[in-house]
Amino acid sequence: MKMTVSEMVSACGGRLLCGSPAAEVTSVSTDSREVAPGALFVPICGERVDAHEFIPSVLEAGAAAVLTQEHQSAGGPGAWIAVGDTKDALQRIAAEYRKRFSLPVVGVTGSVGKTSTKEMVALALSAGLNVMKTRGNNNSQVGVPLTVFRLSEEYGAAVVEMGMSEFGEMSRITEIAAPDYAVMTNIGVSHIEHLGSRRNILAEKLHITDRFHPGSVLFLNGDDEMLRGLAGTLPFKTVLFGTGEDCDFRAEGIEAAGESTRFQYMAPNGEAGEVSLPMIGTHHVLNALAGLAVADQLGVPLADAAAALSNYRAPAMRQQLRRANGITILDDSYNSSPDSTKSSLGVLKSLKSGKRVAVLADMLELGSYSAEAHRNVGEFAANSGVDVLITVGERAALMTEGARAVRSDMDCRVCGDNRQACEALKTLLRPGDSVLIKGSRSMHTEEIVAFLLHE
CATH class of the missing domain: 3.40.1390.10 (MurE/MurF, N-terminal domain)
Known part of the structure; x- marks a missing residue:
């Protein structure tokens, strides 16, 4: 700059x-x-x-x-x-700097999956364009300006992750990044403590379109009922991606084998092709579809974009498969919410394994919904074939109530901190077992991953 x-x-x-x-x-x-x-x-x-x-x-x-x-x-x-x-002042200077560039800027937001989707959108676009993208998850009122300052004439497109946790925040960072296009991954309950309801979360996230112009497009996850309902109701073009028949970009024939996921994509113009992702989880299919949809809009050949997606690598501490002492570790320790936890439990279920162990710590910023959300995740874990549920923290302990409501004899172990969880895992795990580690950022569940890797 x-x-x-x-x-x-x-x-x-x-x-x-x-x-x-x-x-x-x-x-x-x-x-x-x-x-x-x-x-x-x-x-x-x-x-x-x-x-x-x-x-x-x-x-x-x-x-x-x-x-x-x-x-x-x-x-x-x-x-x-x-x-x-x-x-x-930082934000004002960044907003002025942004005005110097006419390259297409794609904003990415949603309750969960922003970083992974940002990475896949950037990867798909990179098949035809030189792309600048947000580093890590630098998506805040400070992170977005710092990302904007990395714009230069050498780039053909930019992908900017945009997060928010309170009213007015999305409007503020949208004034800075001024995205021409935007992807919305889902509307969950992350930050519901501050925003009150999913409807409020949706309304706040929609401010990502505040700087849209006649050629702008909003890409929506058609598998999310709240987002699907927006199609055709807004004063600009919307594109749905998902698995439903009404989605513009659709995935069919999803198959998970080993540590990869394959699917067929169907584009609005009838073009079809295959995508092979080097990870498991149907939510990754939706992220990849978002990448294909944006790439198509920006003129990148779909076949090239699909091929580029095969090189995707998960960001650190986000559903990374790691191994130590014959144990498969699903490291999703970066952060946690009800929706993302259920997604990770689905991945754990798909692993070929001896025992399936879920170590789940407190999910924060859920306000009055917290107790219900933790019990609900426990129910989901019990229904997902988890053999042993280990909870960490006072809130997460409520997951055992939900789990035992489904399976009264389920092996549930309540831990007060990460050290206790490590001790429980030390006596529990055997070669061939799989373990999921997940919790909100301030719970520092990466400490449990580090213990397993060096045990």
């Missing part, structure tokens, strides 16, 4: 305290450890750390400019820009 200090001051409505307005900024960072020469450093005030304290060190490292909401005068190296709020 290239932006002058003067252009940044104008974009965010800031005030230049010192430094040259003609100085050129070539990157933007909120992490003082990653600041490179020529960067703009944006200190974010967090709950535990106020990053303004790192301003002197980043300037010594060669930062060209810094934003500050805590200084009214300054001197020394670099340009200092005073603003009312550094996060707001």
Whole structure:
């Protein structure tokens, strides 16, 4: 990227305290450890750390400019820009930078599966275009601006993951990313604690279309009843992808064998072909269909896009199959919600295995729905052929009630923390068994995975 200090001051409505307005900024960072020469450093005030304290060190490292909401005068190296709020200023500068580019931008949102879908959409598009994509799951009010700053003329398309957890958040990041196209994966109950209902979640996520123009398209998971109901009701084109007969892009003949999934895709123009994904799980089929639908819209040949999808690799801690000591570990420890947990239980069921063990930790941000959701997941686990259910945390303990309501003799073990879960697994698992590890991010269930890998 290239932006002058003067252009940044104008974009965010800031005030230049010192430094040259003609100085050129070539990157933007909120992490003082990653600041490179020529960067703009944006200190974010967090709950535990106020990053303004790192301003002197980043300037010594060669930062060209810094934003500050805590200084009214300054001197020394670099340009200092005073603003009312550094996060707001970051967003305003990014929104102005986005206006410089006419390349198609695809936004990806949904209650679960955003990161995997983003990866598949980018992979399908890469069969014909040079694609810039969100790194990791950098999908927040800070992450989306940092993604936008990576746009350049070398790219033919961009895929931007866009998440939200509260009212007004999607509108804000949509103003920054300004997607021309958008994919909605599903409407679940993630963040229902703050948003109140699935209908509210849908309404908030629909703000991803706020910057749509006459040529824009919204791609919807036709297997989600709330999203399917939007088709034909909006003032722009909608495309359904899924397994139903009414889906524009449809998957048929889904087969899982070993550690791969194959299916036939049917396109609206009658074109058909096969996709082979190097992982198991029908939800991956939907993600792949989204990639094909977007690729077709942007002019990438479907056969090429389908071939590219065979190279997909799951992001870290997201349904990764790992092995240690003869045990198959389904590492889905990154985060958890009722919908994503049920999806992972389906994958566990499909594994050829001795015992199937599910280690499920607390699912957070469910508000008043929490108790019901945890019991419901327990019922689902019992109906999914899980042999042993190990819960971690006070909320997850309610899963045992649901599981035993289905199978009164089911082997359920309640653990207070990850250490107790590791001890239980140590005596339980044998070569040939499979174990699913899943929990909300703050439960740090990756610690259990690490124990199994190094036991």
